[in-house]
Amino acid sequence: MRIPLMSIPRFGFGIKGLDEMLSGGLIEGTVSSIIGAYGTGKTNFAQYYIWQGLIQGQSALYITLEERTSRILGYMENKGWDVSQYLDSTFTIVNLDPSDFNLAINSVKNELPTLIKKTGAHRVVIDPVSLFEDLFHDDATRRREMMRFLESLRDLNCTSLLISEADxxxxxxxxxNLIEYLSDTVILLKYARGEDVNDVHLAIEVVKMRMSQHSREVKPFEIHQDSVTVYTEATVF
Incomplete structure (x- = not known):
């Protein structure tokens, strides 16, 4: 029996404005991506996504291709989150070295699905997926392998969030210019400048969301030490 779309479970970020834009959060079992330039807060949003799952009793898996585990934990603890209580139980961080082509390809394609099954991860973050895309030397191979990889994530009954660098x-x-076509939901983080070029703000947009209604407005947001605020009542000039 087909489940009504409105009753499909959602995985929120715990960021009120953003979850509102997503009609409650990411749809269970989908693959989503956050795209943004440096300094727009991509990893911040990913960590909120992980933390929200942990405090709800869900298992979470964080795959990092460029940060050490200690730094990931440090960022989260600086927000006032006691993540240590979840380590080795419901929270797993895995470092992959993208410098070794064969090892990295093997790890992501073959070992990651096994790890997701083993940990029973409900939420999975890959940060950044761009480094995995870098491993393929031509567009045709990259598109084929990424399509296969995202389909394998959907088959694993987890809700995945991929962090991607902007062009x-x-x-x-x-x-x-690929991950946004393959993902079910795409969140874009960007800089917004007013008439005064020195007045720079951050803005967020839900570019697409399959199987769900979502906000199509661009909204300003701010990153604080212990919170992120999306101003859904405000407009971006």
């Missing part, structure tokens, strides 16, 4: 010349697109 250097077009900050509205991912580095390879």
């Amino acid at each position: 250097k010349t077009n900050t509205f697109a991912s580095k390879y």
